[in-house]
Amino acid sequence: MNYLRLENITKCFGSFIANDAISLNVKSGSIHAILGENGAGKSTLMNIISGLYQPDAGQIYLAEQAIKITSPHQAIKLGIGTIHQHFMLVPQLTVTENIILGTKPSWRLNLHQKHQEIAALSQAYGLEIDPTAKVENLPVGIQQRVEILKVLYRQAKLLILDEPTAVLTPPEVKSLIAILRQLADAGNTIIFISHKLDEVMNLCDTVTVLRQGKVIATTATKSTTPQKLAALMVGKEVNLQLNKPPISSGEVILAVQNLQVADYRGITTINNVSFELHKGEILGVAGVDGNGQRELADALAGLRKVKQGNIKFTNQPCIVGYIPEDRQTMGLIMQFSIAQNLILKSFKYLPFCRRFLLQQKAIAHHAQAAMQEFDIRATDKDIKVSQLSGGNQQKVVLARELAREPGLIIAMQPTRGLDVGATAAVHSRILAERDRGAAILYISTELEEVMAMSDRLAVIYRGEFVAILDAATATVAEIGLLMAGEGR
Numbered sequence: 001m002n003y004l005r006l007e008n009i010t011k012c013f014g015s016f017i018a019n020d021a022i023s024l025n026v027k028s029g030s031i032h033a034i035l036g037e038n039g040a041g042k043s044t045l046m047n048i049i050s051g052l053y054q055p056d057a058g059q060i061y062l063a064e065q066a067i068k069i070t071s072p073h074q075a076i077k078l079g080i081g082t083i084h085q086h087f088m089l090v091p092q093l094t095v096t097e098n099i100i101l102g103t104k105p106s107w108r109l110n111l112h113q114k115h116q117e118i119a120a121l122s123q124a125y126g127l128e129i130d131p132t133a134k135v136e137n138l139p140v141g142i143q144q145r146v147e148i149l150k151v152l153y154r155q156a157k158l159l160i161l162d163e164p165t166a167v168l169t170p171p172e173v174k175s176l177i178a179i180l181r182q183l184a185d186a187g188n189t190i191i192f193i194s195h196k197l198d199e200v201m202n203l204c205d206t207v208t209v210l211r212q213g214k215v216i217a218t219t220a221t222k223s224t225t226p227q228k229l230a231a232l233m234v235g236k237e238v239n240l241q242l243n244k245p246p247i248s249s250g251e252v253i254l255a256v257q258n259l260q261v262a263d264y265r266g267i268t269t270i271n272n273v274s275f276e277l278h279k280g281e282i283l284g285v286a287g288v289d290g291n292g293q294r295e296l297a298d299a300l301a302g303l304r305k306v307k308q309g310n311i312k313f314t315n316q317p318c319i320v321g322y323i324p325e326d327r328q329t330m331g332l333i334m335q336f337s338i339a340q341n342l343i344l345k346s347f348k349y350l351p352f353c354r355r356f357l358l359q360q361k362a363i364a365h366h367a368q369a370a371m372q373e374f375d376i377r378a379t380d381k382d383i384k385v386s387q388l389s390g391g392n393q394q395k396v397v398l399a400r401e402l403a404r405e406p407g408l409i410i411a412m413q414p415t416r417g418l419d420v421g422a423t424a425a426v427h428s429r430i431l432a433e434r435d436r437g438a439a440i441l442y443i444s445t446e447l448e449e450v451m452a453m454s455d456r457l458a459v460i461y462r463g464e465f466v467a468i469l470d471a472a473t474a475t476v477a478e479i480g481l482l483m484a485g486e487g488r
């Protein structure tokens with residue numbers, strides 16, 4: 001039986017057709033993947049199913065009943081639970097408060113009891129969390145868990161997960177996959193949006209590929225391959241192999257000695273970190289999310305105070321390109337246009353500013369060139385970045401940070417949310433920066449990615465570099481142990 005059936009769903013933004021007569025059958029108790037390039041229309045479609053957007057045309061059937069989903073609240077009442085790509089949490093509230101927010105309160109709210117309930121729920125699903133912690137103080141990976149628990153708390157029958165593994169560590173991904181299989185076996189229906197083809201192949205029963213707002217194909221995962229899926233998404237063959245030229249590194253660009261950095265609470269989260277980074281070299285930082293990566297990156301970018309130790313740039317001045325972990329709060333001004341975001345670090349200088357006046361022609365020209373080079377898909381350079389798909393927002397950050405030919409690049413999860421084609425493009429672009437002579441710190445929780453990209457690989461655990469290894473000879477097993485605080 002089809003649990004969800006979409007018939008000719010169409011959604012336009014102005015003259016742009018984001019979803020073009022999409023028809024889709026999602027079987028009851030199945031895990032159904034939706035694949036597509038950045039901007040293909042996946043999130044728009046999911047926003048329609050979760051009641052955030054109203055379609056301009058088409059019909060939705062739930063358990064073969066024609067329905068209208070007029071609001072997110074109604075979607076929840078219908079048993080549709082969505083975990084969005086960008087979190088929908090209230091940062092100032094605690095984990096428990098976020099989870100119970102919007103649910104029907106009993107006549108007297110017993111927060112202590114609710115904390116216990118959430119703790120039990122999180123333990124039952126292996127998603128450990130402190131129910132009393134404030135969400136704004138949690139790392140991205142943990143915030144994701146809150147989103148998942150929020151949906152599970154509401155006992156949704158149809159779960160929509162928009163790139164849920166993008167922020168999870170390999171063990172967390174493994175446990176999430178097991179949870180999702182378990183939920184599907186128990187009769188829940190799951191829609192899974194991901195750019196990770198291996199995950200789709202491992203987890204999902206069926207996959208639908210979207211391209212430019214249209215359904216291109218629907219197929220059983222067992223009768224396809226990652227290569228075929230990539231080609232369907234992009235419309236041409238994609239090389240999924242990384243082509244890395246041999247390293248030719250030079251002088252030391254950055255020397256870090258006994259670095260100590262505290263987090264927002266004053267608690268030391270980077271301790272005794274020392275390393276050197278050379279011209280033309282990629283030093284990877286592998287580690288489980290929340291082990292001090294964010295504080296390290298912020299300190300190197302000059303955004304966080306150094307408690308002890310020192311950071312020395314040997315060539316002064318050194319332009320630093322910083323690709324932060326969270327593009328929406330740290331990387332972009334969401335209400336600014338693409339063109340404005342692209343000059344945030346250079347608007348004071350020529351050719352963008354002359355005699356205190358912004359030079360609109362130069363800004364427009366720069367935006368057009370960057371959009372072409374980084375394949376930023378948008379109808380116009382002047383649209384707000386809030387209207388871009390997640391992947392295209394990330395490309396705006398990359399385009400801005402790499403434009404000034406930085407001597408040091410700090411890249412934190414630079415391919416998060418990018419489709420296979422865009423990921424391959426970012427990898428080759430960062431490798432080209434390395435060949436140009438940039439020193440690159442590549443921080444990622446994606447172990448295979450960081451191993452493939454790096455020349456040397458530092459493993460971070462509880463704020464310390466527990467080892468710096470040659471990436472060519474290090475093994476996944478060895479790094480996995482070090483990441484877990486063992487095998488030192």
Ligand SMILES: Nc1ncnc2c1ncn2[C@@H]1O[C@H](COP(=O)(O)OP(=O)(O)OP(=O)(O)O)[C@@H](O)[C@H]1O
Nearest residue numbers: 013018038039040041042043044387388389390391
């Ligand atoms: N509110 C909006 N206003 C205008 N255009 C929009 C809006 N939301 C989405 N779009 C456009 O619709 C298209 C589809 O976007 P959508 O977010 O659905 O893509 P996606 O497949 O989820 O991409 P990604 O993988 O990058 O998240 C994009 O070109 C985007 O710019």
